[in-house]
Amino acid sequence: xxxxxxxxxxxxxxxxxxxxxxxxxxxxxxxxxxxxxxxxxxxxxxxxxxxxxxxxxxxxxxxxxxxxxxxxxxxxxxxxxxxxxxxxxxxxxxxxxxxxxxxxxxxxxxxxxxxxxxxxxxxxxxxxxxxxxxxxxxxxxxxxxxxxxxxxxxxxxxxxxxxxxxxxxxxxxxxxxxxxxxxxxxxxx
Amino acid sequence: xxxxxxxxxxxxxxxxxxxxxxxxxxxxxxxxxxxxxxxxxxxxxxxxxxxxxxxxxxxxxxxxxxxxxxxxxxxxxxxxxxxxxxxxxxxxxxxxxxxxxxxxxxxxxxxxxxxxxxxxxxxxxxxxxxxxxxxxxxxxxxxxxxxxxxxxxxxxxxxxxxxxxxxxxxxxxxxxxxxxxxxxxxxxxxxxxxxxxxxxxxxxxxxxxxxxxxxxxxxxxxxxxxxxxxxxxxxxxxxxxxxxxxxxxxxxxxxxxxxxxxxxxxxxxxxxxxxxxxxxxxxxxxxxxxxxxxxxxxxxxxxxxxxxxxxxxxxxxxxxxxxxxxxxxxxxxxxxxxxxxxxxxxxxxxxxxxxxxxxxxxxxxxxxxxxxxxxxxxxxxxxxxxxxxxxxxxxxxxxxxxxxxxxxxxxxxxxxxxxxxxxxxxxxxxxxxxxxxxxxxxxxxxxxxxxxxxxxxxxxxxxxxxxxxxxxxxxxxxxxxxxxxxxxxxxxxxxxxxxxxxxxxxxxxxxxxxxxxxxxxxxxxxxxxxxxxxxxxxxxxxxxxxxxxxxxxxxxxxxxxxxxxxxxxxxxxxxxxxxxxxxxxxxxxxxxxxxxxxxxxxxxxxxxxxxxxxxxxxxxxxxxxxxxxxxxxxxxxxxxxxxxxxxxxxxxxxxxxxxxxxxxxxxxxxxxxxxxxxxxxxxxxxxxxxxxxxxxxxxxxxxxxxxxxxxxxxxxxxxxxxxxxxxxxxxxxxxxxxxxxxxxxxxxxxxxxxxxxxxxxxxxxxxxxxxxxxxxxxxxxxxxxxxx
Numbered sequence: 001x002x003x004x005x006x007x008x009x010x011x012x013x014x015x016x017x018x019x020x021x022x023x024x025x026x027x028x029x030x031x032x033x034x035x036x037x038x039x040x041x042x043x044x045x046x047x048x049x050x051x052x053x054x055x056x057x058x059x060x061x062x063x064x065x066x067x068x069x070x071x072x073x074x075x076x077x078x079x080x081x082x083x084x085x086x087x088x089x090x091x092x093x094x095x096x097x098x099x100x101x102x103x104x105x106x107x108x109x110x111x112x113x114x115x116x117x118x119x120x121x122x123x124x125x126x127x128x129x130x131x132x133x134x135x136x137x138x139x140x141x142x143x144x145x146x147x148x149x150x151x152x153x154x155x156x157x158x159x160x161x162x163x164x165x166x167x168x169x170x171x172x173x174x175x176x177x178x179x180x181x182x183x184x185x186x187x188x189x
Numbered sequence: 190x191x192x193x194x195x196x197x198x199x200x201x202x203x204x205x206x207x208x209x210x211x212x213x214x215x216x217x218x219x220x221x222x223x224x225x226x227x228x229x230x231x232x233x234x235x236x237x238x239x240x241x242x243x244x245x246x247x248x249x250x251x252x253x254x255x256x257x258x259x260x261x262x263x264x265x266x267x268x269x270x271x272x273x274x275x276x277x278x279x280x281x282x283x284x285x286x287x288x289x290x291x292x293x294x295x296x297x298x299x300x301x302x303x304x305x306x307x308x309x310x311x312x313x314x315x316x317x318x319x320x321x322x323x324x325x326x327x328x329x330x331x332x333x334x335x336x337x338x339x340x341x342x343x344x345x346x347x348x349x350x351x352x353x354x355x356x357x358x359x360x361x362x363x364x365x366x367x368x369x370x371x372x373x374x375x376x377x378x379x380x381x382x383x384x385x386x387x388x389x390x391x392x393x394x395x396x397x398x399x400x401x402x403x404x405x406x407x408x409x410x411x412x413x414x415x416x417x418x419x420x421x422x423x424x425x426x427x428x429x430x431x432x433x434x435x436x437x438x439x440x441x442x443x444x445x446x447x448x449x450x451x452x453x454x455x456x457x458x459x460x461x462x463x464x465x466x467x468x469x470x471x472x473x474x475x476x477x478x479x480x481x482x483x484x485x486x487x488x489x490x491x492x493x494x495x496x497x498x499x500x501x502x503x504x505x506x507x508x509x510x511x512x513x514x515x516x517x518x519x520x521x522x523x524x525x526x527x528x529x530x531x532x533x534x535x536x537x538x539x540x541x542x543x544x545x546x547x548x549x550x551x552x553x554x555x556x557x558x559x560x561x562x563x564x565x566x567x568x569x570x571x572x573x574x575x576x577x578x579x580x581x582x583x584x585x586x587x588x589x590x591x592x593x594x595x596x597x598x599x600x601x602x603x604x605x606x607x608x609x610x611x612x613x614x615x616x617x618x619x620x621x622x623x624x625x626x627x628x629x630x631x632x633x634x635x636x637x638x639x640x641x642x643x644x645x646x647x648x649x650x651x652x653x654x655x656x657x658x659x660x661x662x663x664x665x666x667x668x669x670x671x672x673x674x675x676x677x678x679x680x681x682x683x684x685x686x687x688x689x690x691x692x693x694x695x696x697x698x699x700x701x702x703x704x705x706x707x708x709x710x711x712x713x714x715x716x717x718x719x720x721x722x723x724x725x726x727x728x729x730x731x732x733x734x735x736x737x738x739x740x741x742x743x744x745x746x747x748x749x750x751x752x753x754x755x756x757x758x759x760x761x762x763x764x765x766x767x768x769x770x771x772x773x774x775x776x777x778x779x780x781x782x783x784x785x786x787x788x789x790x791x792x793x794x795x796x797x798x799x800x801x802x803x804x805x806x807x808x809x810x811x812x813x814x815x816x817x818x819x820x821x822x823x824x825x826x827x828x829x830x831x832x833x834x835x836x837x838x839x840x841x842x843x844x845x846x847x848x849x850x851x852x853x854x855x856x857x858x859x860x861x862x863x864x865x866x867x868x869x870x871x872x873x874x875x876x877x878x879x880x881x882x883x884x885x886x887x888x889x890x891x892x893x894x895x896x897x898x899x900x901x902x903x904x905x906x907x908x909x910x911x912x913x914x915x916x917x918x919x920x921x922x923x924x925x926x927x928x929x930x931x932x933x934x935x936x937x938x939x940x941x942x943x944x945x946x947x948x949x950x951x952x953x954x955x956x957x958x959x960x961x962x963x964x965x966x967x968x969x970x971x972x973x974x975x976x977x
Binding site for chain 1: 361
């Protein structure tokens with residue numbers, strides 16, 4: 001056939017092959033092709049996955065059984081909300097925050113949260129920056145602990161203070177309030 | 190074949206172009222991988238975004254950041270260089286070399302070959318200039334601006350014409366399996382490229398895609414995923430089917446496996462695109478189709494791996510000594526690994542963890558570096574001695590390249606696994622009974638993966654060093670030999686490709702396939718009785734087809750053999766097989782009335798200033814690191830859902846006016862879907878000036894030039910006009926003066942608010958527009974009639 005630079009000496013001959021191995025008689029540019037049977041395990045994967053896909057499409061994924069992904073998500077969020085409510089604390093109780101501010105464990109937990117989330121705007125010494133100073137006398141959005149809690153939890157979007165409740169949760173925000181109270185001598189019961 | 194006519198002529202192959210494509214591939218490969226290593230270091234060291242110039246010039250160049258060197262602009266350069274320049278040129282080299290030999294004819298037109306060769310290099314140079322300069326369409330792997338798109342399409346059609354013309358002139362009756370894959374590549378890439386690049390130009394360097402929001406997302410990933418399938422996979426498989434049996438001197442393992450491999454791959458691949466959009470706002474039936482077709486791709490992909498590896502069976506002794514066999518065996522093994530990992534990542538539950546993380550990044554690099562890169566290396570080492578009629582300069586060096594590359598890619602992939610899974614777990618972790626996020630600060634998750642990310646840069650660096658060794662080795666080989674062109678003696682009698690062109694369509698296998706696909710579609714798109722009827726028809730047709738096949742195996746086989754001698758019929762069937770999946774997914778989504786696809790919320794259109802800001806966001810490539818899509822997952826809603834305006838996951842209508850869509854594919858930084866009115870204007874001001882002042886430990890680049898460059902207000906009338914054509918409800922009689930007035934008013938407000946906080950800038954600076962845009966993100970109105 002071809003007189004290309006390759007030799008034909010490598011060509012395999014049908015008569016040299018074991019029983020059952022088919023060699024196609026067509027040679028292209030010195031390339032031959034066997035016609036081996038498809039491996040059984042490979043066929044298992046092929047048909048197994050196709051069968052699974054059909055079952056998935058018809059049954060597992062059928063939204064009339066499960067509801068849509070959106071309904072599923074809503075249900076999960078409801079469960080989370082219920083749990084959160086069950087564990088909620090009375091964030092209007094100012095005395096509670098002062099009690100926390102006197103408890104080292106709460107204050108240090110609050111400090112940790114403060115140093116990762118609040119420090120960028122309110123400063124390492126709570127001296128302020130993009131956000132307000134937290135160790136002075138001036139409290140634009142209220143100086144009662146419950147008001148401070150409220151400011152952190154729901155934010156003041158028009159002033160650029162973001163709402164933290166969904167990210168931090170009640171407990172961590174209360175700890176931050178406790179930390180702030182412990183740092184600002186002006187805030188007393 | 191030669192019986193009728195004993196007269197022969199000598200065909201001289203055009204190997205000169207193969208040499209040039211190969212050199213181009215190696216050169217651009219080094220550029221693309223070099224860019225990759227640079228941007229990998231940027232993720233660990235923000236100073237690599239330009240500040241390092243200050244150090245290496247000992248302070249002569251003052252810079253807090255260079256706009257041409259930021260991650261957002263260089264990442265598209267890296268991906269485009271790796272895909273279209275490195276693999277593209279390698280693909281052309283392999284196709285030009287093997288097609289001529291498999292057809293025993295010289296390429297049909299030397300002129301077309303030259304246009305293909307130099308046109309492609311010109312495109313790459315254009316890309317290398319425009320992408321760092323910030324000219325982009327903002328769609329992944331489709332970033333090039335529209336004039337270059339047209340150039341790409343023209344050059345690609347030149348290549349197609351040259352290829353099919355060569356097939357028509359061939360002196361080999363039957364099409365070898367390698368050619369099937371080349372045909373699939375050419376026809377499918379043409380289709381994908383054209384559809385995903387449909388745009389409305391607003392200036393010579395800017396355009397908006399005609400699809401927006403969910404439609405754009407779907408079209409983008411139909412294209413994006415199948416760029417992987419038909420640019421990085423099918424041509425590589427064709428090359429494998431030629432070069433692996435050549436290098437091993439062994440017959441291909443199984444012809445019937447090739448047939449199943451080819452047709453199942455071409456048919457199934459196209460459907461899998463939506464697996465890039467799992468758990469997003471994409472309609473669920475599309476997500477499910479994307480997932481199951483990705484799973485079904487496992488076996489067809491492994492058929493390719495089997496045919497590659499089992500062809501090497503009997504040549505394993507060479508594995509120890511021959512670097513070419515080493516590279517091929519490793520490449521095919523990586524192909525097998527990547528095509529197992531792909532379906533795994535497409536499972537919705539796995540994807541909830543892996544998506545937007547480094548796991549995906551590791552997965553694609555196993556494909557491009559492990560599979561394509563090693564296949565390219567094997568092919569180059571095999572070709573060089575033959576193209577320059579000499580011996581490979583150094584086998585030792587090639588072996589060293591193999592081991593260095595292997596260590597590099599393994600380091601790369603392993604570190605991305607660790608990094609992706611770690612960050613995914615941390616981002617999804619909750620505490621206090623699942624009621625709050627354990628790591629609410631995104632930066633905590635970034636700090637955790639920094640050390641592993643460093644290993645990625647090291648792994649990539651090793652791989653790059655290996656490729657430099659290849660470049661040196663090939664260069665020395667070429668220097669030691671002399672360029673030669675292959676020749677072959679062929680009979681002058683030519684085969685006819687014209688008769689029975691259309692009879693191929695009326696054969697039993699084609700008719701059964703058509704009937705089965707039709708009945709499956711019937712049940713996908715209908716409910717009740719029609720659904721049952723579709724299922725019933727499907728089962729009946731499958732049983733009849735199987736029975737018919739058992740009875741008349743031989744005639745079906747003859748039909749396929751016959752088909753293989755008709756390149757036209759074969760190509761048409763390939764187009765049909767590849768087009769079905771996309772048509773079924775895309776046509777219903779783009780033709781649906783917009784109002785039906787908003788889930789009760791509708792985005793508030795951008796003001797002119799915000800639109801200008803959005804174009805800056807796109808141009809800076811922010812989407813490379815920030816998504817705008819809150820998935821339907823509890824941790825996503827907890828982390829991003831309630832900030833700003835608030836309201837759970839991202840509904841379809843919230844991005845309906847986004848041309849292009851900005852859902853993103855990777856979260857190197859946090860999601861920005863609801864960034865608007867979440868923080869103060871001055872927060873953004875200081876953050877863009879130096880992110881680390883506000884977010885200690887951030888790896889985001891500084892953007893000082895945004896405070897210098899003016900907003901291009903003069904382009905806004907054209908842009909707004911284009912937006913209106915696309916269906917965004919801007920007032921029809923908005924004059925240039927009114928646009929200017931609106932821009933001025935909004936900018937003045939922002940500048941004033943900034944000044945109150947001691948952040949000073951002029952109202953015509955880009956930063957003002959960008960802040961306006963960021964503060965708008967996530968603004969929508971409820972339409973009342975919720976979709977559910």
